[in-house]
Amino acid sequence: xxxxxxxxxxxxxxxxxxxxxxxxxxxxxxxxxxxxxxxxxxxxxxxxxxxxxxxxxxxxxxxxxxxxxxxxxxxxxxxxxxxxxxxxxxxxxxxxxxxxxxxxxxxxxxxx
Amino acid sequence: xxxxxxxxxxxxxxxxxxxxxxxxxxxxxxxxxxxxxxxxxxxxxxxxxxxxxxxxxxxxxxxxxxxxxxxxxxxxxxxxxxxxxxxxxxxxxxxxxxxxxxxxxxxxxxxxxxxx
Numbered sequence: 001x002x003x004x005x006x007x008x009x010x011x012x013x014x015x016x017x018x019x020x021x022x023x024x025x026x027x028x029x030x031x032x033x034x035x036x037x038x039x040x041x042x043x044x045x046x047x048x049x050x051x052x053x054x055x056x057x058x059x060x061x062x063x064x065x066x067x068x069x070x071x072x073x074x075x076x077x078x079x080x081x082x083x084x085x086x087x088x089x090x091x092x093x094x095x096x097x098x099x100x101x102x103x104x105x106x107x108x109x110x111x112x
Numbered sequence: 113x114x115x116x117x118x119x120x121x122x123x124x125x126x127x128x129x130x131x132x133x134x135x136x137x138x139x140x141x142x143x144x145x146x147x148x149x150x151x152x153x154x155x156x157x158x159x160x161x162x163x164x165x166x167x168x169x170x171x172x173x174x175x176x177x178x179x180x181x182x183x184x185x186x187x188x189x190x191x192x193x194x195x196x197x198x199x200x201x202x203x204x205x206x207x208x209x210x211x212x213x214x215x216x217x218x219x220x221x222x223x224x225x226x227x228x
Contacts, residue, residue: 002155033216040220042218042219042220042221043204056215092156098206103155105154106155
């Protein structure tokens, strides 16, 4: 039990579909993050939210659209993805952007 | 740009062998340093961290790491590994940009396989 819950665990979608990934944390943290984990590559930071405000967009293509309605929830809206977007998407949270991050189990995304 | 290098991509050890995993980073300012571990089928979790003070940091499960500022290194060590240490280990660095957003940069990870 990590305190950070991601749904769905697996997602298969076509390039023209629209779907959303959800992340929820019950740790009382104020910062939330999206990462992309691909084989043989370092974990890539995508977005950072602190107190619901986006503070970092790491040059992520606009086909990925984050949303943070409150400090406990984080979404990643997906549309017209490419095959190279297939990866494990991890959500994390921390008390603030300096403190250690707690990770969810991830969503394994496959683009057909 | 800030980067983190883990030199060993795949390490195979026998039980009771000693472990040292290398981690170097490229940032000259103030940093916070972390080692995360991902056991098979589980989520990433914190192993240990360095913020300030004693450069020799002790973490969970008998792991320790030493911060050597002059070498920009934060190597992970364990005197005697167990089969249950089989996992992927990630070094991460959070650089302080003086008021700007901190970013946690990860290394590529080291896959450790411990043979019984």
